[in-house]
Amino acid sequence: MSVDSSSTRGLTLRRVLHSRLARRIALSVLLAVALPLAVLAVLGGQVLESLDRRFASRERLVQVKTVAQQVGIRLGDARALLAAWPVEPPAAEPGVAPQDPDVRLRLPGLGQQFLQAALLGADGRLRWSTGGWPGPLAEAATALPTSGLGRSQLLAQERNGQPQLVLAQAQRADGARWLVELSPQALWQSVASGDVSTYWCVQNAQGVRLHCPAPATAGDPPGLVGTAIADRVHVGWTLPLEAEFGAGDWQFDMVQVRGPSAVLGPALTGPLVGGLLCALFGVLLASGVLIRRTLGPLQNLERGTRQLEQRAPGVRVEIASDDEFGALARAFNQMATAVDTQFQSLELLASIDRDIVAHRAVDEVFRRVLVQALPGLGASVMGLARVESARVPRLHLQWNDKAFVHKVRRSVRAMTPQEAQALLGVTGDGVWLPGEGNLSAPWCAPMRQDKDSALQALPLRWQDRTHGLLLLGWTAEPPLQRLREAAELRDRLSVALAAHQRELELTWQARHDDLTGLLNRNGLHQELDALLAPAAAQDCAVRTESRPGGTALAVLFIDLDHFKTVNDNLGHGLGDELLRQAAERLEACAPTRAVVARPGGDEFVLVLPEADDVAAITVARAVCRRMAVPFSLGGKEHFLGASIGIALAPVHGDNRTDLLRHADMAMYTAKDAGRGRHAMFEEPLDARLLERSALLADLRQAVARKELVLHYQPRVCVADGSIVSAEALIRWRHPTRGLVAPGVFIPLAEESELIEAIGLWVIQAACAQLARWRRDGVPLRRLSVNVSPRQLQSGRLMEEVEAALVQHGVPWNMLELEVTESLLVGDARSASEQLHRLRERGVLIALDDFGTGYSSMATLRNLPIDVMKVDRAFVQDLSEDPSALAVTRAILTLAQSLGKHTVAEGIETQAQADLLRQLGCDEFQGFLFSPAVPAAEFAALCRFSVQPPVALSA
Ligand code: C2E
Ligand code: MG
Ligand code: MG
Numbered sequence: 001m002s003v004d005s006s007s008t009r010g011l012t013l014r015r016v017l018h019s020r021l022a023r024r025i026a027l028s029v030l031l032a033v034a035l036p037l038a039v040l041a042v043l044g045g046q047v048l049e050s051l052d053r054r055f056a057s058r059e060r061l062v063q064v065k066t067v068a069q070q071v072g073i074r075l076g077d078a079r080a081l082l083a084a085w086p087v088e089p090p091a092a093e094p095g096v097a098p099q100d101p102d103v104r105l106r107l108p109g110l111g112q113q114f115l116q117a118a119l120l121g122a123d124g125r126l127r128w129s130t131g132g133w134p135g136p137l138a139e140a141a142t143a144l145p146t147s148g149l150g151r152s153q154l155l156a157q158e159r160n161g162q163p164q165l166v167l168a169q170a171q172r173a174d175g176a177r178w179l180v181e182l183s184p185q186a187l188w189q190s191v192a193s194g195d196v197s198t199y200w201c202v203q204n205a206q207g208v209r210l211h212c213p214a215p216a217t218a219g220d221p222p223g224l225v226g227t228a229i230a231d232r233v234h235v236g237w238t239l240p241l242e243a244e245f246g247a248g249d250w251q252f253d254m255v256q257v258r259g260p261s262a263v264l265g266p267a268l269t270g271p272l273v274g275g276l277l278c279a280l281f282g283v284l285l286a287s288g289v290l291i292r293r294t295l296g297p298l299q300n301l302e303r304g305t306r307q308l309e310q311r312a313p314g315v316r317v318e319i320a321s322d323d324e325f326g327a328l329a330r331a332f333n334q335m336a337t338a339v340d341t342q343f344q345s346l347e348l349l350a351s352i353d354r355d356i357v358a359h360r361a362v363d364e365v366f367r368r369v370l371v372q373a374l375p376g377l378g379a380s381v382m383g384l385a386r387v388e389s390a391r392v393p394r395l396h397l398q399w400n401d402k403a404f405v406h407k408v409r410r411s412v413r414a415m416t417p418q419e420a421q422a423l424l425g426v427t428g429d430g431v432w433l434p435g436e437g438n439l440s441a442p443w444c445a446p447m448r449q450d451k452d453s454a455l456q457a458l459p460l461r462w463q464d465r466t467h468g469l470l471l472l473g474w475t476a477e478p479p480l481q482r483l484r485e486a487a488e489l490r491d492r493l494s495v496a497l498a499a500h501q502r503e504l505e506l507t508w509q510a511r512h513d514d515l516t517g518l519l520n521r522n523g524l525h526q527e528l529d530a531l532l533a534p535a536a537a538q539d540c541a542v543r544t545e546s547r548p549g550g551t552a553l554a555v556l557f558i559d560l561d562h563f564k565t566v567n568d569n570l571g572h573g574l575g576d577e578l579l580r581q582a583a584e585r586l587e588a589c590a591p592t593r594a595v596v597a598r599p600g601g602d603e604f605v606l607v608l609p610e611a612d613d614v615a616a617i618t619v620a621r622a623v624c625r626r627m628a629v630p631f632s633l634g635g636k637e638h639f640l641g642a643s644i645g646i647a648l649a650p651v652h653g654d655n656r657t658d659l660l661r662h663a664d665m666a667m668y669t670a671k672d673a674g675r676g677r678h679a680m681f682e683e684p685l686d687a688r689l690l691e692r693s694a695l696l697a698d699l700r701q702a703v704a705r706k707e708l709v710l711h712y713q714p715r716v717c718v719a720d721g722s723i724v725s726a727e728a729l730i731r732w733r734h735p736t737r738g739l740v741a742p743g744v745f746i747p748l749a750e751e752s753e754l755i756e757a758i759g760l761w762v763i764q765a766a767c768a769q770l771a772r773w774r775r776d777g778v779p780l781r782r783l784s785v786n787v788s789p790r791q792l793q794s795g796r797l798m799e800e801v802e803a804a805l806v807q808h809g810v811p812w813n814m815l816e817l818e819v820t821e822s823l824l825v826g827d828a829r830s831a832s833e834q835l836h837r838l839r840e841r842g843v844l845i846a847l848d849d850f851g852t853g854y855s856s857m858a859t860l861r862n863l864p865i866d867v868m869k870v871d872r873a874f875v876q877d878l879s880e881d882p883s884a885l886a887v888t889r890a891i892l893t894l895a896q897s898l899g900k901h902t903v904a905e906g907i908e909t910q911a912q913a914d915l916l917r918q919l920g921c922d923e924f925q926g927f928l929f930s931p932a933v934p935a936a937e938f939a940a941l942c943r944f945s946v947q948p949p950v951a952l953s954a
Helices: 013-018 020-084 101-106 135-143 266-309 324-357 362-377 417-424 435-440 480-511 521-532 534-543 563-570 572-589 613-628 656-672 685-702 742-751 754-776 789-794 797-808 828-841 857-862 872-876 882-897 910-918 935-944
Strands: 002-004 114-120 126-129 153-159 162-168 177-182 198-203 209-211 232-240 249-257 316-318 381-388 394-401 404-414 431-433 454-462 465-474 553-560 595-600 603-609 631-633 636-638 642-649 678-680 708-717 723-734 738-740 782-786 815-819 844-850 867-870 901-904
Touching: 013 020, 013 266, 020 114, 020 162, 020 177, 020 232, 020 249, 020 266, 114 135, 126 135, 135 153, 135 162, 135 177, 162 209, 266 316, 266 324, 316 324, 324 362, 324 480, 362 381, 362 394, 362 404, 362 480, 381 417, 394 417, 417 465, 454 480, 465 480, 480 521, 521 553, 521 595, 521 603, 521 656, 553 572, 553 613, 553 656, 563 572, 563 789, 572 595, 572 603, 572 613, 572 631, 603 613, 613 642, 613 678, 642 656, 656 678, 656 685, 685 723, 685 742, 685 754, 708 754, 708 935, 723 742, 723 754, 723 935, 742 754, 754 782, 754 789, 754 797, 754 815, 754 935, 782 844, 789 797, 789 828, 797 815, 797 828, 815 828, 828 844, 867 882, 872 882, 872 910, 882 901, 882 910
Parallel strands: 002 316, 642 678, 723 782, 782 815, 815 844, 844 867, 867 901
Antiparallel strands: 114 126, 114 177, 153 162, 162 177, 198 209, 198 249, 232 249, 381 394, 381 465, 394 404, 431 454, 454 465, 553 603, 553 642, 595 603, 631 636, 708 723, 723 738
């Protein structure tokens, strides 16, 4: 975009008028020219006026002088006329009218210059006269000297206030002489001008006012009335008449009102105004040219600046003059070029920022940067390399050259450790590889460039590590500004690469579990979805042609048994450690392509692609075995185990939600079945699970609603068949379900915190019942109560038991607490200590369901146990299964060797009873004798048990 500085396009009058600079220029020029002109005019006017005055007074003087001389000439003429008059009087009679033609013919001038005439004889007597005698002439004749006068005589006299002038001829030889009265009209005709502003007054030496139009005393003469004295000009002239007329000097005065200057009148004003106008026009013209020459370039520079401000590309102001404006335009153009480059560079950097914010793929960002930055930087070739961290690092390289800016080539290849090390070793301000050296630089391959151009490698770094390179080939040494721009670009690309890396990390974090490094729930869902996706299905369909109907895979839902106990007792630190160990074991069991995940808590999921039921069960068994091995935590061994639910696709579901839900449900089946085992999903489980959650909801209310009751199952002394003790077994009188067995709700209660409240209620209820039986005289030695491991873990069992016994006044030794081997899970020492303390007070401790758990001999020896109860599982098969008999015998032998009292539970047949009696068992418990019955019924049983219900001796 070019702006012509010489052009005045757009320089309108309006713009000029609005321009302060234009106004200032015009004002300056105007002041510079007009002020001196005005001063000159004023001074010139004054000079001219002074000249004019001088000239006017001289003119007036000349005028007065001329008038006086004219009067003098007329007097001279009158004398000459008179001298020419005849000696003799005319024939006409005296008293003739002066206008008489004959007389006028003889006496020239009569009736004109002369009003009256009279001829006096030598004796002074009148010889002839016109009609006016005696009149003034007679008066003059008397005043005349009679003789001796060689000259004409002029007499001035006032008669009736009017001046009269009489001229007496010089005495002739005969002594006669003519007297004439001069006609004032003829004499003063030049004096009496029609100009009213001029006042004339002629006086003789005697002060006779010969020709003063108005009386001098009565105010101003006409024409001067109302004029200031200062405005009046008085000029006087003296006409000497003494020599010729013996009349003294006549004073001629002229008073005139000073009129407008003749010099400064229209004649002079016209040219003066014209001149001034011309000067003004000249000033306007000059200032116009000056304004145009100044405002034009300024306006274009301003336009250019505004375009630059609006970031218009390629703004230029054309240089048309060599003056300062030209220099300014050149400087502007240089600045515009620099700003242009800066803008482009900033725009590129900003576009990188936008790409970062928009999470654009880093290779796409690199590609755009290569295309946009190369022309601006002026390098011959440009490349961007980044290292993808993996087990085998990979080099992602993109490059282009100035010949084909848009042809960005790309290569991705594995790097040798040496190559990776060389690239990551580029730090700080980078390295320069001159000439051919760059070809050997490992990060260049397969990028190539001219042999004679140097390669600059700038590291893309963050967190003190190099992650990539910006490569620039320079054929000549680049200017400092280019290097700076390259460094800025490098910084911004580092940010882009860091953002990319960070995103990868975030993606990893979003998909993985921090603790174990396994996939988290999100990652599991994605992987499972991917495996179940149609593409995957097709892919699998090719490989598993024998399995029509969708993707074949197995989902194993694994829950660690008793994890909560360990976590609660050992703290979260060791709980986490346990989860890590479990994750490692799981990974060790997982086949190569298996997906291993920890969706949360102590739950793990294994997805086995292409696995059928057999493969899934094989893996599940391996996991169970592995998890049954004690975990070493805090220097001690802890028994846990895992329960596994299996769901198969597509049989149990063809989508992620169904498969996970069904595997989870199957896992609960495994738990319900005794933990430490696996279970395959079965459809009805779904309904059971719903019932389970409904039951749990009801159970929460059960204690408060007093729906729980205790039944009592007698324990019979083998020796005499009497009921010596009983086991309190809980029942739930459900409002709709009827009497619910503990096997249904106790596992539920144990999974929640409810078991503690229920356990407390059982102890209280059992002690209360024991107290009542004692009062009623029921012959019972002791009552056993089942205690859940969580009651021991709470640490309050001792005080709860004591409170109940004390409250109901029951002796300590009448209470027996049945614990299972699962109390060994978690903090076995604390459990053992509590049992010890209870035992010290007299409470008996029974190990329930012995033989089903993980008890080791060492643990058994250390536990404070009085009674060992052989589990029903062994008793059941006693008569049919020789191995069951062997195990039962081993158990009883072991118990007896440890000096424990033995109880066999679940005896249903006489054969079982007989075998157990032979094996030396101390007490029997089972349906053979009685199921668990309500308290009243139990009391009745006891009363009759003096005689054994069945012949024990048989
Ligand atoms: P357990 O402590 O081993 O109790 C013995 C179970 O065997 C009882 O089942 C009893 O009714 C049953 N039984 C006894 N003789 C026979 C027999 O000859 N044949 C058969 N088939 N079964 C027999 P029950 O009452 O259903 O209790 C099941 C389990 O529930 C108990 O096993 C115990 O672990 C738990 N339980 C019962 N009451 C409580 C309680 O108050 N607190 C706790 N924590 N658990 C309890
Ligand atoms: Mg029991
Ligand atoms: Mg039992």
